Amino acid sequence: MDEQQVTSFLVIFSIVAFCLALTMILLFVLFQKRKNRLLREQQEAENRFREALITIQNEIREETLRNVSWELHDNIGQLLTLARIQLQRESHTSPYVQEASDTIAKSLSELRSLSKSINPDTIKGLSLVDALSQEIDRFNRMQYLNASLHTSNHRFELDPKIEVIIFRMLQEFFTNTVKHSKATSLEVSVHYEEAALVIKASDNGVGFDPTERKAHRGIGLTNIQHRAELIGAEVQIESSEGRGTHFYLTLKRKL
Numbered sequence: 381m382d383e384q385q386v387t388s389f390l391v392i393f394s395i396v397a398f399c400l401a402l403t404m405i406l407l408f409v410l411f412q413k414r415k416n417r418l419l420r421e422q423q424e425a426e427n428r429f430r431e432a433l434i435t436i437q438n439e440i441r442e443e444t445l446r447n448v449s450w451e452l453h454d455n456i457g458q459l460l461t462l463a464r465i466q467l468q469r470e471s472h473t474s475p476y477v478q479e480a481s482d483t484i485a486k487s488l489s490e491l492r493s494l495s496k497s498i499n500p501d502t503i504k505g506l507s508l509v510d511a512l513s514q515e516i517d518r519f520n521r522m523q524y525l526n527a528s529l530h531t532s533n534h535r536f537e538l539d540p541k542i543e544v545i546i547f548r549m550l551q552e553f554f555t556n557t558v559k560h561s562k563a564t565s566l567e568v569s570v571h572y573e574e575a576a577l578v579i580k581a582s583d584n585g586v587g588f589d590p591t592e593r594k595a596h597r598g599i600g601l602t603n604i605q606h607r608a609e610l611i612g613a614e615v616q617i618e619s620s621e622g623r624g625t626h627f628y629l630t631l632k633r634k635l
Contacts, residue, residue, distance in 0.1 A: 561585025
C-alpha cells in the first residue's frame with residue numbers, strides 16, 4: 381500500500397469516524413430532549429393531579445363545614461330556642477331562671493354567628509376583609525382575646541374562591557391561637573400592595589419550637605400549607621417559645 385492509499389484511507393476513516401461521532405452526539409441530544417420532555421410531562425401530570433386532589437379535599441372540607449353550619453343553625457339552634465321558651469314558662473321571679481334564659485339567648489346568638497362564619501355560602505357573599513372583620517368582632521364579643529384588624533384603603537379584585545380559601549387559612553391560624561396559644565391579643569393586617577396581597581397575623585401566645593413541631597405538625601398547619609399550594613400563595617408560619625406565633629401570606633397579583 382503506497383503513501384497515497386494510506387492517506388486516502390485515513391481521510392475516509394476520519395470522515396466515517398466523524399460521522400459516527402456526530403450521529404452519536406445527535407442521538408444523545410435527541411435522547412436527552414425526549415427524556416427531559418417526558419420528565420416535564422410527568423411533573424406537569426403530577427402537579428395537575430396534586431392540584432385536583434387539593435381542590436377535591438378543599439371542596440370536601442367546604443361541604444363538611446356547610447353541613448355542620450346547617451346542623452348548628454337548624455338542630456342545635458332549635459334545641460336552645462326550645463330550652464329558652466321552657467325556662468320562660470317557669471317562675472319569672474327567680475333571678476336564676478332569668479339569668480339562665482339570658483345565657484341561653486346569648487349562646488343562641490353566638491351559635492348563629494358561628495354558623496354563619498363557617499358556612500361557605502355566607503362567606504362567598506362577603507369580601508375577604510368583611511369576613512375577617514366579622515370574625516375579629518366575634519372574638520372580641522366573646523372575650524376570647526383582644527383582636528384587631530388593620531387594612532389598606534386600596535383593594536384589587538380577587539377570585540371569590542381564592543378569598544374563601546385565604547379566609548379558611550386564617551381561620552385555621554385563629555383556631556390554633558384560641559385553642560393552644562394562651563394568647564391575650566391577636567393582630568391581623570391585610571394590605572393590598574401594587575403587586576401582591578400581603579397578610580400578617582400575630583398572637584402573643586406561648587409559641588412553639590418549630591423543630592419539635594415539624595415532626596408532629598398539626599392538621600391545621602398542614603391544611604394551611606395545602607391551601608397555599610392550591611392558590612399559588614407563599615405562606616410562612618414563624619414561632620418560638622414565649623414569643624408568640626406569626627403568620628405571613630403573600631399572593632402575587634395577576635395583572
